[in-house]
Amino acid sequence: MSHSLLVMKFGGTNMQDAAAIRHSASLSARSIHQGVKVVVVVSAMAGVTNALLTIADAAETGDIAAANDSLAEIRTRHMTAAAELGGRPDSATVRELRELLETLRQAIYGVYLLRELSPRSRDMIVAFGERLSAPLMSLALSQMELRAHHLTGGAAGILTDRHFGSARPLPQSAERIRDRLGGLLDAGVTPVVAGFMGETEGGAITTLGRGGTDYSATILAGALAADEVWAWKDVDGVMTADPRVIPDAQNISELSYGEVMELAYFGAKVLHPLAVTPLQESGIPLRVKSAADPDFPGTLVRAEAAMDIQHPVKAVTAIRNVSLINVTGAGVLGVPEVVASLFSAIARENITLLMVSQSSSMSNVSIAVPDADAGRAMEALRLSAADDLSYEQQTGKAVLAIVGGGMRGQKGVSARMFTALAEADTNILMISQGSSELNVSVAIENSEVDGATRAVHAAFSLGRGAE
Ligand SMILES: Nc1ncnc2c1ncn2[C@@H]1O[C@H](COP(=O)(O)OP(=O)(O)O)[C@@H](O)[C@H]1O
Ligand SMILES: N[C@@H](CC(=O)OP(=O)(O)O)C(=O)O
The missing domain is CATH 3.40.1160.10 (Acetylglutamate kinase-like)
Structure with a gap:
């Protein structure tokens, strides 16, 4: 063209x-x-x-x-x-x-x-x-x-x-x-x-x-x-996983703007998380191309990407060095109050929120944030509705995510991920799925990221010659 x-x-x-x-x-x-x-x-x-x-x-x-x-x-x-x-x-x-x-x-x-x-x-x-x-x-x-x-x-x-x-x-x-x-x-x-x-x-x-x-x-x-x-x-384009961790990772031929944003947000260093936002209105395509092999088509990123029913999940990605912060309301405080205090502190401090999960019976909310933001998050919590909240921080965690528009409405995708993680002996600390159904993410130990990525990548047949 x-x-x-x-x-x-x-x-x-x-x-x-x-x-x-x-x-x-x-x-x-x-x-x-x-x-x-x-x-x-x-x-x-x-x-x-x-x-x-x-x-x-x-x-x-x-x-x-x-x-x-x-x-x-x-x-x-x-x-x-x-x-x-x-x-x-x-x-x-x-x-x-x-x-x-x-x-x-x-x-x-x-x-x-x-x-x-x-x-x-x-x-x-x-x-x-x-x-x-x-x-x-x-x-x-x-x-x-x-x-x-x-x-x-x-x-x-x-x-x-x-x-x-x-x-x-x-x-x-x-x-x-x-x-x-x-x-x-x-x-x-x-x-x-x-x-x-x-x-x-x-x-x-x-x-x-x-x-x-x-x-x-x-x-x-x-x-x-x-x-x-x-x-x-x-690299050849956006790959099914970080090629430094998974040598078997292969190029993804097409991704939607939404898919690539999720991938970047969940740690794929290949593009800035907001990179496609200026293209959304006009639908301008973005190609990720290999400088070493300029005639290779690379990855085409556009509004609507081709979907392969066999591959509801297109990629696995991970963010290391994450902290989990558990916030609990004392007695009188219910989940809405805890969430309100927590989110206003997060917004004020411009903190990257990677995962949120709540346990309704215990007035307890857990969040995952990058280690680099955790100190500020804890400080903000201390300064907010302090007396009624208790909070604790666990460092050395990671967030692993699967991404793909094809998982929308498909049953069994999370089950496949969790089975693969269990077989790799990976302990899941937190689970979250966006309602857009473009991703499922789990918090795990930093030390288990490589093994877990390998297991999930294989479970969704994403590697070269997996078929
Ligand atoms: N899913 C992925 N696909 C491609 N590259 C990835 C992915 N996840 C992580 N990466 C890493 O991103 C790097 C490319 O991004 P980056 O170094 O920022 O490129 P550049 O400097 O050219 O912008 C690759 O070297 C690769 O290790
Ligand atoms: N140099 C900046 C901006 C950038 O986009 O770099 P690169 O294209 O090498 O990822 C950085 O390191 O963050």
Whole structure:
């Protein structure tokens, strides 16, 4: 099928060094040479986002030596890639990288002097990963005789709210994106947008949450009414399970927006959980494609996905490092009161709620939240209707989920999952099924995740050659 506009996203692995960047540029060039306009969206080089977060924390705690050492590594990595991509020491790209790295150094030194790292400062620092990789992609494209122009997410028109660390795009972004990128595209220039980031109306840099470059790409695609989004990955597409845990996992040819959201929410690192939301209104398809095998169709994600009656479950996924919090109301408090206190605390603190289950006879409600959010959840509970509630936290748990639109109305799916878990000697701590019937999730011990995933994957015949 011929396209006129594609948005292509390249993640950290596909930007990790000069060779990977050159290969990614050539994947864009293939389409550009066919007359397709392409908007390129890039992530930071693999590992750089984590390194920047560690550097910011080190500076805040006063360990400027460690921060400077890591910063030097980041500098070397980018300068080496620029040189290998043909950027001369006096070129505009190398000068720009030098300036960005100097601003980053000053920002980190500021955190060190103040011993203070606000969510806003953290976002400003962490977004440098993408700001540093975008010029390298522009350079690689220009070495292929293509005209390219790189921009920050904000300069490309992505305007967000002020939720630093997990910002959401504002509706007025759409028109701004068309204004900022339309002219470039009309002039035959390929925009290269730094992913993961946007900016507030006041011009402060925000980030869209980990894995947010997928989200940047779909926000741009929605605004520009692109034909498709192609998210290039180091895997064949969205797989039936994490291929690092299940070598036998295979590519899923089609998923609906709803299915992919559930998968991402329940831990499949392959896409940002909100990535497809900007596509829902227009129905723009998203393809997850393999950078190593560009002609392989990968996974097509769209509004209505093909359903295979033999496979009501399409994938198994897990989130490790989860805490279970059990909340009990004392005597007079019934379940509604307990739920009300609990949920208002959760909402206030913007906590990711993975599972909820209640026991009506005991005025008891249990929730599963990521370990990283558990401290805040407990603190919020302490500050809420404190005296009448008691709560306890269990760490070291995980949530395992099966996902697939075909389980809607099908009997026996949960039974098959529970039998497989029992046979794998996995203790189930909590169970939940959304009324959308797109998933069934269970809480289990962290240590049992790999074995349980293998067992459930096999029980639903998801592996290669399982039939
Ligand atoms: N169900 C799944 N399908 C594909 N990949 C998965 C799945 N679950 C986890 N992953 C992991 O997600 C990784 C791809 O995501 P990510 O590293 O964020 O890509 P990128 O950096 O290209 O955006 C793979 O390396 C894989 O290990
Ligand atoms: N660099 C950011 C954003 C991102 O989407 O990265 P990747 O495409 O490599 O998952 C992160 O690590 O969260």
